Amino acid sequence: MTTPTLPGHPHFAYRGNELFAENVRVSDLAREHGTPLFVYSKAAMLAALAAYQRGFARRDAQICYAMKANSSLGVLQVFAQAGCGFDIVSGGELERVRAAGGDMRKVIFSGVGKTRTEMRQALAAGIGCFNVESEAELEVLSEVALAMGLRAPVSIRVNPNVDPKTHPYISTGLKDNKFGVAHEEALRVYRHAASLKGLQVVGIDCHIGSQITDATPYLDAMDRVLDLVAAIEAAGIPLAHIDFGGGLGINYNNDAPPEADALWQQLLAKLDARGYGGRKLMIEPGRSLVGNAGACLTEVIYLKPGEHKNFCIIDAAMNDLPRPAMYQAFHAIVPVSPAASDVPATTYDVVGPVCESGDWIGRDRALAVQSGDLLAVLSAGAYCMSMASNYNTRGRAAEVLVDGSAVHVIRQRENAQDQMRHEKLVAG
Ligand code: PLP
DSSP states (O other): OOOOOOTTOTTEEEETTEEEETTEEHHHHHHHHOSSEEEEEHHHHHHHHHHHHHHTTTSOEEEEEEGGGOOOHHHHHHHHHTTOEEEEOSHHHHHHHHHTTOOGGGEEEOOTTOOHHHHHHHHHHTOSEEEEOOHHHHHHHHHHHHHTTOOEEEEEEEEOOOOOOSOGGGBOSSTTSSSSEEGGGHHHHHHHHHHOTTEEEEEEEOOOBSSBOOHHHHHHHHHHHHHHHHHHHHTTOOOSEEEOOOOBOOOSSSOOOOOHHHHHHHHHHHHHHTTOTTSEEEEOOOHHHHGGGEEEEEEEEEEEOOSSOOEEEESOOTTTOOHHHHHOOOOOEEESSTTSOOSOOEEEEEEOSSSSTTOEEEEEEEEOOOTTOEEEEOSOSSSSGGGOOOGGGOOOOEEEEEETTEEEEEEOOOOHHHHHTTOOOOOO
16 A cells, blocks of 8 residues: 655654654554544644744734634643734633633634623733624623723724635625624724723724635735725724734645745735735634644544445544534545555545434545554644534543654543533432
8 A cells, every 4th residue: 555645734744654743653642542532743833833923024913823723721832832822712712821821911802792701801811902893792891891990902803795715604704794893884883992981992803714725815805904994094093903813724635725924925015015014913823723733543443334335433523523514524534554454445434423424524535444443534633622522422532742752641531420520410
């Protein structure tokens, strides 16, 4: 068998017939820590971050990692230590930033449904900015801040109505999405914000979607946002920063997104041309910082041949890897030790043990496997563990962070007791 190559995964590679994460043989990790197991490469995360840092060299820019992509503490710690801020969407995420040693002043709080409790929590923590998504939210935030004797720093998320050409579930900048304030309404909403005593307007933001693989939607959105910046400032409301959100895609399946530094070269040229090159910039990348830094190791439990379909049943499932069930998303699935089996390749649907027909991880995959073999589900660093659930009372997987030859367990496998900890039988 020829050894597969892993495009887009420079820190996961075959040496001979064994898959390695940095300098660690992943079959050793599976043996020691069990499966399913998420394996992350610290070097891959830092390399992805470095592409943004190169893009913003000599600019006043703040990278706020959108931690919804992967909010495990050990992952947050990598980005906190590298000087990143964080884009959060809940009070729970705020507490994770605190636990990971993040700088609260570099936290921005996004999301359409912030509660008063979450607002108080974030104000007390001294976060850098609330990215507000509606007029109702502006009023409540002003009220909450005034009651605390504070002024909340705000930016308004504007909806540039640009099609990011991605899956409808991860497209957020179109008119019909629930996010942000319509472009045509933005100036009026900014005037409203500036009139509220508990708020201090500090910026503007947009986020048009996720897994974007083309620079054009970004360039279009930038034009639309800069038009608004001009109009808002002409109305006497200065904007200290412009936040262009996240959304840059990764290579899942022959996708060819621009590199972060190349993308930003184009965007900064436009920003300069329009006279905003000196403005403080913020971005909120998630997937592009962690997606291809992670793989999920899983064991083949059974092979189940059928008349129309053959099934390869693995011990990872939709509760661990929810993206295929949610968005019909593609993850490459590769053998951990390609030479281990001398069985011929067969086409399988790779499925988990969960009792749902939607519990599939890959469809029509040619694999030369037998029961007991290990597979690696690639591009599993983003929107996998952070979306994982306990459906079917399956404990969430363990996670390890590889750093060169060192292996750090950053999450232990959940057992049934962990899952039942907060439940009670009815007394009597
Ligand atoms: N910012 C906001 C407001 C988001 O909703 C998201 C994700 O949907 C992100 C940033 C991160 O996006 P991505 O992971 O595609 O970079």
